[in-house]
Amino acid sequence: MTLIEYRQDESHVRKCVRHGSSISKAQSSKLLPSLSNSSKNIPQPSILSKMTSALSAMLRARKSAPLLWGIVICLVFFFTINFPSPTTAPCDCNNENSYNDHTTSGSSGLFPSDKHKMALLIPFRDRFEELMEFAPHIHAFLNSQKKNHHIYVINQVDNLRFNRASLLNVGFLESAVDCDYIAMHDVDLLPMNQALIYDFPHDGPFHVAAPHLHPRYHYPTFIGGVLLVKREDFRLVDGLSNKYWGWGLEDDEFFARLKEANLQVHRPGNLTTGNKDTFKHIHDRRVRRRDMIKCYNQQEVTRRRDRETGLSTTQYHVQSIKEMSIQGAPVTVLNVILECDRNLTPWCDCTENVGNVPRSQRKSEKSEDVIVPKLNRKTHITQDG
Structure with a gap:
């Protein structure tokens, strides 16, 4: 298929151009399976509920050291779930839809x-x-x-x-x-x-x-x-x-x-x-x-x-x-x-x-x-x- 891409840049400016979002469609299709697979490793709400129950039991038993460790572990899991590490996708300069x-x-x-x-x-x-x-x-x-x-x-x-x-x-x-x-x-x-x-x-x-x-x-x-x-x-x-x-x-x-x-x-x-x-x-x-x-x-x-x-x-x-x-x-x-x-x-x-x-x-x-x-x-x- 013949592809034609129109550009309005200066005639001597040669740079890779991103269209729409910073991640191309090809990259998105590649990233989606990995994201879906990684979601299987995320702790489910049932695990958190069990930890909460264990933490409540510690409070009732008034055991301070295990209580502190329990709080730390809960915070780590909380931030891991809600704030995943960002991924920066490079510009796909070999994509047919970008200026090569x-x-x-x-x-x-x-x-x-x-x-x-x-x-x-x-x-x-x-x-x-x-x-x-x-x-x-x-x-x-x-x-x-x-x-x-x-x-x-x-x-x-x-x-x-x-x-x-x-x-x-x-x-x-x-x-x-x-x-x-x-x-x-x-x-x-x-x-x-x-x-x-x-x-x-x-x-x-x-x-x-x-x-x-x-x-x-x-x-x-x-x-x-x-x-x-x-x-x-x-x-x-x-x-x-x-x-x-x-x-x-x-x-x-x-x-x-x-x-x-x-x-x-x-x-x-x-x-x-x-x-x-x-x-x-x-x-x-x-x-x-x-x-x-x-x-x-x-x-x-x-x-x-x-x-x-x-x-x-x-x-x-x-x-x-x-x-x-x-x-x-x-x-x-x-x-x-x-x-x-x-x-x-x-x-x-x-x-x-x-x-x-x-x-x-x-x-x-x-x-x-x-x-x-x-x-x-x-x-x-x-x-x-």
């Missing part, structure tokens, strides 16, 4: 061998089933590698079209300052090979879901799926463009930014798995269709480099922050409302105009600014959803 600090990383000091901490950024909307599978899987996967990490789900809750790039910018700005690198990670992509290492990218951006490993996209300039980037490198290129409402091309524009900044993208090698068994792709295109609508002049603008928008121009509002645990995986959910400059990107909402600028009316474009890769779909794209 032992499974968290980073500030808890769980993996002191790892000198870095990763913010796992998940751009998100209406993918609940995938998140339920992804969070515990990636948490266990990274724990097995002893990687300090925290999962941030950036949930777009406005009525605009989905903007993956802007959500990643928000995740970067809102993630903890002690996270010195980020993982731009799709929620529907689960790593299956333990040889995929999520190390701090010392030498530059590290593309974990490399073209020869990704189950769907195989072209040379592809950097989607899972990409590790140092915070300073992300700031250097001003993050991702905010012009990409709907599906596609934001990763290709980001690759152009990295190339322009002379940041070389590195990829894993010498793996025994390939594009069929390195990752598990859990997206079902029949259930969740991609938003591939092009309206206004979107197709013309988003084919080219964006030198106007990025991390520094991201406009958003954090509606709420929720802390939760999904099968032991700590997750911070940021409910985010994005803002759209309709003069700059009117295609953030295509409900009024679903057309696009005819090719004959498009502006001439410089070849170096065109970011759309020319692909042989049979070679570079697998039709698996």
